[in-house]
Amino acid sequence: MPTQPPQQAPPVQRLRIRYAKRGRLRFTSHRDFSRAFERAVVRAGVPMAYSSGFNPHPRISYAGAAPTGAASEAEYLEIGLARTVAPATVLAELAAAMPPGLDVLDVVESPGGALADLLQASRWQVELTLPPEPVATAVATFLAQESVPVSRMTRKGLREFDCRAAVLSLTVHPHGAGTRLVLVLRHTDPMVRPDDVLTGLERLAGLAPPAPPLLTRLAQGRWDAGREQVTDPLA
Structure with missing residues (x-):
């Protein structure tokens, strides 16, 4: 049997993010956006926490995504970090790393609970x-x-x-x-x-x-x- 991979540490900080889909990027599907966002957190050097298992993924939770073809000024997601970082720093780093039209607008500390419930x-x-x-x-x-x-x-x-x-x-x-x-x-x-x-x-x-x-x-x-x-x- 394959050796069980080591368990990842739980996130030490959770941040909630508001982003926009503008212009031609409104035709970006949710899957395409998630790929672009995962590439952006790597480019920005955001210290992401990862899931456990044989295929660890960055801890990103999406909620209430708009349908493909609709623009939006109010899309939301939550990320888990492996170390504490100032939300303003993450905002600046992600804003520089995301393609124009997929714009990070706000980053705040998560107070806990489920983002989707809000x-x-x-x-x-x-x-x-x-x-x-x-x-x-x-x-x-x-x-x-x-x-x-x-x-x-x-x-x-x-x-x-x-x-x-x-x-x-x-x-x-x-x-x-x-x-x-x-x-x-x-x-x-x-x-x-x-x-x-x-x-x-x-x-x-x-x-x-x-x-x-x-x-x-x-x-x-x-x-x-x-x-x-x-x-x-x-x-």
């Missing part, structure tokens, strides 16, 4: 090449429904789910020659995405933009119902 909702911006009037009519029809079933292919196959139940708020704003939607979605299982809501709008009101919409996640965190805000999970 990611309860997302605020999205959806830019459409349609005038505001038909969009506003379609949104009013959507919000008046108790449920709006849509279907999407997932890892578990084709699934039908209610996209209306996840919508905490949806507003319409003129934007240049088109329209901007600001959409807050509660995180559900399966996860309702902005494109699911657009599918619901098309199904209910025939709303079909002539060009693909630009999706950007603006915030991700806890939902504060009293203030109707998505709060910063790193605060």
